Amino acid sequence: MGSGGGFLDYDNDGRLDVYLVNTAGPNRLFHGNPDGTFTDVTAKAGVDGGGSVGMGCSFADYDNDGFVDIYVTNLGPNILYHNNGDGTFTDVTAKAGVGDPLWSTSAVWADYDHDGYLDLYVCNYLRFSRADHRRCSYHDVPIYCYPHSYDGAPNTLYHNNRDGTFTDSTARAGVREDPRASKSLGAIWFDMDGDGDADLYVANDTTPNFLFENKGNGTFADISLVSGAAFGEAGVAKAGMGVDAADLDGSGRFHVFVTNFSFETNTLFWNEGGGRFSDRSIEAGLAGPSFVPLGFGANFLDYDNDGLLDLFVANGHVFDNAPLINPSTEYRQVNQLFHNLGLGRFQEVTGSAGPCFARKDVGRGSAAGDYDNDGRVDLLVMNNNGAVVLLHNQARARSWLGMKLRGAHCNRDAVGARVTVEAAGYRLTQEVRAGSSYMSQSDLRLHFGLGSRTQVNAIRVTWPCGKRQEVAPPAALNRYLLVTEPS
Structure with missing residues (x-):
């Protein structure tokens, strides 16, 4: 099922580094060099996973010391690596109390209670052990057993105690579900309704997806069914894998995209407002092209800087003998790129993307980030039993603006901050997020493509703690801004 990886800047030099998780063999940390190359610094950093069966990762400055830390999910105990600020990390899992012993998949960070420190939600998949490795078949063809052959495993919400330790607050916060219904692979925190609180969406494999509405008092309400975000249009649970969310129409509302199994189609849950979602996969042009592929990673990004967020999907089957089960599919598959046409419509451009x-x-897993700081968002794709692929964006030059947010009273990474940029005929809202896609994490910086525009008219920031800030537009575009929360 693994694995993931992502972009981070562990040494604060302004260049993206890469962390890769392996299910067999050590994890790897690569330092980003000024010339666009990377150097393996795993041994020095001390973040090789210690022989674990790695699944995914996410990155966040959980103690607000100014350096991003690394959380690794495993088949077995997870690992929290504390960034020492000198290029090395220390395993603080035992002290922190976040060594979830189950089969963990995605992990995502947010300050759900506005205390200025990031909390951690960990997805768990199935209750599986090597001693209970079952054998299954499909019309006499040997296959890996489907998820319904195993019991699900409960997910965990860890509350940050602000002293380097965490407390399991799953039940107290109201996000504990029947583990039989939570075979979770992907998750994302996002402000569903614009009230300033981090809501939680979870993609489940063959069971209904979860949507938890943050009530603003440290607790959540399960609105999965009433919101319309638990099932697609057919009202049947799909095999949810990866997830991302984005403002696709300038409304300021974040729409949710979920990748699913082969012959199910991926799902675009359109945020209608008022806590309601509708399945617009067909209308958006995303259903048909995703019918045969098996989707995992998912990333919204403006790859051509035209001002509209496009979509990348990483594909690959789970059965290495997939053609024996259905001749129309393959084990190895092409990834897909969809261009945003506006008005909620996408066009597949995979064939012309290079x-x-x-x-x-x-x-x-897949992650988006501008690793060479040229203003064009690149892609990192993790492959099962294969080399990682770094896709360098070579789209033609257009205007853009990037932002790195730094919290002061809120969490240092400003995770959960909302930024709206306005220009002539343009309005787009984005959030800072730590963890999304499939077991992966994208660049914490925000990137706004601006097309042929030469200036922006307004930049508005809503910080995770609720403070609102008007940022003076820069005199020139095509650069990264550092935006610091006012004291």
Whole structure:
């Protein structure tokens, strides 16, 4: 099922580094160099996973010391690496109390109670052990057993105690579900309703997806069914894998995209406002192209800087003998790129996106980030039993603006901050998020494509603690701004 990886800047040099999780063999940390190359610094950093069966990762400055830390999910106890600020990390899992012993998948960070410190939600998948490795078949063809062959495992919400330790607050916060219904693979925190609180969406494999509404008092309400976000249009649970959310129409509302199994189609849950979602996969042009592929990673990004967020999907089957089960599918598959046409419509442009989109891999996690700081968002794709692929964006030059947010009273990474940029005929809202896609994490910086525009008219920031700030538009575009929370 693994694995994931992502972009982070562990040494605060302004260049993105890469962390990769392996299910067999050590995890790897690569330092980003000024010339666009990377250096393996795993041994020095001390973040190789210690022989664990790695699944995914996410990055966040959980203690607000100014350096991003690394959380690794495993089949077995997870690991929290504290960034020492000198290029090395220390395993603080035992002290922190976040060594979830189950089969963990995605992990996502947010300050759900506005105390200035990031909390951690960990997805768990199935109750599985090597001693209970079952054998299954489909019309006499051996296959890995489907999720319904195993009991689900409960997810965990860890509350940050602000002293380097965490407390399991799953039940107290109201996000504990029947573990039989929570075979979770992907998750994302996002402000569903614009009230300033972090809400939680969870993609489940063959069971209904979860949507928890933050009530603003440290507790959540399960609105999965009433919101329309638990099932697609057919009212049947799909095999949810990865998830991302974005403002696709300038409304300021975040729409949720979930990747699913082969012959199910991926799902775009359109945020209608008022806590209601509708399945617009067909209308958006995303259903048909996703019918045969098996989707995992998902990332919204403006790859051509035209001002509209496009969509990348990493594909790959779970059965290495997939053609024996259905001749119309393959184990190794091409990834997909969809161009946002506006008005909630997408067009697949995989065939014209370059030779890298013709190669077939067993895609899993994916992350978006501008690793060479040229203003064009690149992609990192993790493959099962294959090499990682770094896709360098070579789209033609257009205007853009990037932002790195730094919290003062809120969490240092400003995770949960909302930024709205306005320009002539343009309005787009984005959030700072730590963890999304499939077991992966994208760049914490925000990137706004601006097309042919030469200036922006307004930049509005809503910080995670609720403070609102008007940022003076820069005199020139095509640069990264550092925006610091006012004291």
